[in-house]
Amino acid sequence: MISSPLGFLLAASLVSSASFTGSPPLPPPELLEIVSTVDDSTVTALQDAVLGWFLQQGYPFASIGCYMASEDSLTAALVPGRHATLEGFRFEGLDGTRPNTLVRLFRGETGAPYDPEVVEQWRARLARLPYISWVGPGELMLGPGGNLVVVQRVIEGPSGSFSASLGVSGRGGSDEMEGEGLLDVTNLLGTGRELAISIEKSGWGGTDASFRYLEPWIAGQPLSIQLSAMQEVPDSAWLNREAEIAAIWDVNASLSVTTGAGKWWGFSPGADRTFSYGLAAIGFQPGGPTPMGWEGLDASLSGRAGTSSGPDSSGTLAQAALVSRIDVFEGPVGFGGEVLAGGILEGDALYARLTRLGGQETLRGFAENSFRAVRYVIARPEVSLGETATRLYAFCDVGFIEETGGTRRPAGAGGGLRGSAGGFRVDAAVGVPFGGGPARFYLSAVAEIL
Numbered sequence: 001m002i003s004s005p006l007g008f009l010l011a012a013s014l015v016s017s018a019s020f021t022g023s024p025p026l027p028p029p030e031l032l033e034i035v036s037t038v039d040d041s042t043v044t045a046l047q048d049a050v051l052g053w054f055l056q057q058g059y060p061f062a063s064i065g066c067y068m069a070s071e072d073s074l075t076a077a078l079v080p081g082r083h084a085t086l087e088g089f090r091f092e093g094l095d096g097t098r099p100n101t102l103v104r105l106f107r108g109e110t111g112a113p114y115d116p117e118v119v120e121q122w123r124a125r126l127a128r129l130p131y132i133s134w135v136g137p138g139e140l141m142l143g144p145g146g147n148l149v150v151v152q153r154v155i156e157g158p159s160g161s162f163s164a165s166l167g168v169s170g171r172g173g174s175d176e177m178e179g180e181g182l183l184d185v186t187n188l189l190g191t192g193r194e195l196a197i198s199i200e201k202s203g204w205g206g207t208d209a210s211f212r213y214l215e216p217w218i219a220g221q222p223l224s225i226q227l228s229a230m231q232e233v234p235d236s237a238w239l240n241r242e243a244e245i246a247a248i249w250d251v252n253a254s255l256s257v258t259t260g261a262g263k264w265w266g267f268s269p270g271a272d273r274t275f276s277y278g279l280a281a282i283g284f285q286p287g288g289p290t291p292m293g294w295e296g297l298d299a300s301l302s303g304r305a306g307t308s309s310g311p312d313s314s315g316t317l318a319q320a321a322l323v324s325r326i327d328v329f330e331g332p333v334g335f336g337g338e339v340l341a342g343g344i345l346e347g348d349a350l351y352a353r354l355t356r357l358g359g360q361e362t363l364r365g366f367a368e369n370s371f372r373a374v375r376y377v378i379a380r381p382e383v384s385l386g387e388t389a390t391r392l393y394a395f396c397d398v399g400f401i402e403e404t405g406g407t408r409r410p411a412g413a414g415g416g417l418r419g420s421a422g423g424f425r426v427d428a429a430v431g432v433p434f435g436g437g438p439a440r441f442y443l444s445a446v447a448e449i450l
Helices: 029-034 040-057 099-103 116-127
Strands: 017-022 063-070 073-079 086-092 132-135 139-142 148-156 160-171 174-188 193-201 207-215 223-232 239-250 255-267 273-284 287-290 293-309 314-330 333-346 355-357 371-373 375-385 391-403 406-408 411-421 424-433 440-447
Touching: 017 029, 029 040, 040 063, 040 073, 086 099, 116 132, 116 148, 116 287, 239 273, 333 391, 355 375, 371 375, 371 391, 391 424
Parallel strands: 017 073, 086 148
Antiparallel strands: 063 073, 132 148, 139 148, 160 174, 160 440, 174 193, 193 207, 207 223, 223 239, 239 255, 255 273, 273 293, 287 293, 293 314, 314 333, 333 375, 355 371, 375 391, 391 406, 391 411, 411 424, 424 440
């Protein structure tokens, strides 16, 4: 409702002061800066701004009346009206994703008084979803029940991708091709369920494979259950198999906590072993997407501890792993990088449980699986250049690795190009190890085909 007794004004009047009066909540005083002079246009602008502010706070039935308290003083009398409740959501732009997949990320309740802060937190969660590429500001409208409906515009991204990576590595004086393929579905049938299957060829003829399935929002809570299984061939004499079940609690948009259990089997001639363990992890991801890529911190810390047993011995085994990446952009220049650390903290250093390092994801400039680490720390700083997510970058990877036979300090440097075009993302790089050795070429490509 709008009312104004200012029709008697024949000419614009200068205002030396203006104020709000009425029942709370009251708009911020900054809105009064609209009225430096009093005429029909400035009063209308003030009324529109005030009523728009009330609507965003959940008061769609507010009214405002303006009057001159003195010759140069304007007073706006406000009546907020009823605080409307949240009636529901309506989406524009959804095609394959079910509306409830997005609504369940809302931490408030329909039927409760409308809270703009809770709605903004919900939009921040939507923006982090891998299958949503854009989240609009949204609008409010009155629903059939006389309360507020959030009209949310979104643009869907791909619900999955297929990626492949290739590298040239040398062993024993001969070059061999190593490769990996990964099918990663992040929005299975529009439900937000995740499914990932990967297959990787190792340099000695073995095949590594893994499977992961995530069921989100158990019993309507921000709790997910994840099942995973893998098989790997660390060398020609070993075969490893592992299975895990984990529960993931999303504390808020940037923090998650994981707990679970798993079992590992290591098969080798005369030395089969098992490792039954509990696991715990924490993920922290403050920041957000930008046209140049993710800006902020993306870190995870995980640990596994339990009993390792074999034909002639048993004991405690504990392992941990830290993966942390940070990126900051200043105009076209980006600064960032990763820190990787972990290894066996307690127990025997079982060969088949050692961390394999080397290659595009860990130590560039070296072949895949060049090192078998008991414990390790790797720094991967980068400088990048580009106006978009397509960027040239230079890197220098430096590691401290403790192996069963001693310590090593490998390092490599180089550069590359990563970017996207259409439904494809590519990362091509070349790295040269310090201390001599051939350059290594790496290529990974992701096709967003789903």
